[in-house]
Amino acid sequence: MPVLETDKGPVWRRRTTFASLATWFCYLIGVAIVVYCWELISERTIWFFVQDAGTQAADMATRMVPPKWSYMDVLWKPVWDTINIATLGTGIALVFAVPIAFLAAHNTTPHPTVRAAALLIIVSSRSINSLIWALMLVSIIGPGVFAGVIAIALRSIGFCAKLLYESIEEIDTKQVEAITATGAARSQQLSYGIFPQIMPSFAGISVFRWDINIRESTVLGLVGAGGIGIQLDASISTLAWTQVSVILLVILATVLVSEWVSAKIRAAII
């Protein structure tokens, strides 16, 4: 324990002189990086527009109320599409995520190179936002709900597989050994030794991802991939602000309901 010897006796300190200097130096570097980044950003900002933001916001707020409730009639179908995109996308993703997770977990993978390939799939799927996947898919299979479903699925594969392989790696090996000792084949070991152990986390992950996907599928329409985002994009570009406020409220309601549903399901499972 670092102690400073003074005339009045030893004084306790948290760190040695060197350690505290090093800590301060790290802080200094951190602050320098932040200030430097801020300089670069403020260089590219037109501050006139930023100063103007208050009046702009007030103006937009007056244009957004009262919400045009009659627009709801048009919105029911897009909301249904949005929910479908999230649900079907999550379902498709789970179908692919389970085998990939088994290939990526170091205790079930057949070979290290297979594991590296599976990890690469997981990282690439996770790094690219569903909106970018949708952007690509719209130009391949055309605009519409289907492109949205595939985009959500591609983005979710990595997420689900990552969480799932982590829980596979954390299983209790004794149960698997017990199953193996009965002379079970490899597939039986999987279905009786490993599957029951990861089932709760599998259910938790799928509900969790479904909740996120509801949120993400509300914006896929901005690039033409179906759902309520199409209406949002159209209303913003035609400056129909009363419709925009209705859409935002609908998104808020959908997300809150989905959050409530997923919380209920998770509470029932765990």
Add this chain to the structure above:
Amino acid sequence: MTDLSEKTSYPSSWKKPPLIKRAWLRYLLWFGAAIYLALAFGTMEVNWGRVAEGIPRGQKFLSAFFPPDFTSRWESILDGILESIWMTVIATVAGIALSVPVGLGAARNLAPLPVYLVCRGIVAISRTFPEIILAIFAVKLFGFGPFAGFLALTIATVGFFAKLLAEDIENMDPVQAEAIRSTGASWLQWINYAVQPQVMPRMIGLSMYRLDINFRESAVVGIVGGGGIGATLLTSFDRYEFDSAAAILIIIIVIVMGLEYLSGYLRKWVQ
């Protein structure tokens, strides 16, 4: 002795117990899922002709991705990536700085009820809207450029981080907090010595994770004019320069992988 003969007829086969024990609930769930799928596919209007047409197009698309072209648009790619990185750093730092007071306020065991409700409201609203919707409004209000993207990412960070911080504080060990309080510590000292050490390790991991998310999201806010690599990516899609787009995507993947390794390393070092 009929009892004994009955006892010898044990079942010779075993069946795995079903996941859901109540049979009617099980069948109801299957039935509901089937109806839902039928309805969902019924309204989806998949244009299979268009999809079939798209498959050779997809192959062309993929072949246009390879080999990725790093050189011909390198200047604008580099510019966009750097802008994304600045945005990410600033937004993460500002977002975390803002989310500390919000998170303290949203923890029920620290804050009085009115403060709690206000802070929970802030968290709920900023968590509901995806980054891109926040970015659309930030661009409308603050003009094009990285400042709008920075604001959108900051707000999203506050929603994410404050919620997790508040939950962590609510789950902390109350005994340690009481011990500090019984020494006559002020509120600030109480936070500094009782609460902060308990939540700090997890928060460092989470802030690295949020840095990672913000970088990925910064690729998207550019699509609506919020600065960063997204604008470059959208331009290269619009110009059908898929080889440049592939280069950008590869760079994003590499940076995210790097961040993941870095965060694993940092978390080990902190603990």
